[in-house]
Amino acid sequence: MKTAFEMYREEFQDIEYCCYCLEPKGDKYHCCKENHFVPFQDLETSEQMDIINEEIQWAEIAAKQEEKRNGR
Ligand SMILES: [Zn+2]
Numbered sequence: 925m926k927t928a929f930e931m932y933r934e935e936f937q938d939i940e941y942c943c944y945c946l947e948p949k950g951d952k953y954h955c956c957k958e959n960h961f962v963p964f965q966d967l968e969t970s971e972q973m974d975i976i977n978e979e980i981q982w983a984e985i986a987a988k989q990e991e992k993r994n995g996r
Contacts, residue, residue: 936964936979937963938965939963940964941962942955942960942961943960943962944956946967
């Protein structure tokens with residue numbers, strides 16, 4: 925069985941991130957006044973973990989909000 929980290933890492937591998945602030949590139953052409961993006965798979969493992977931890981926190985917040993909306 926894969927860990928959450930491995931699942932996220934596979935899902936994000938082709939997403940490009942700003943190498944300065946680690947924001948996803950999205951529709952932007954540049955970030956931090958530079959056009960310097962790196963694919964997730966080329967980031968340091970520690971940077972990958974930071975992004976994934978943040979992503980997991982957002983997922984938990986979204987799940988809690990969804991629970992509230994359902995009145996539970
Ligand atoms: Zn940036």
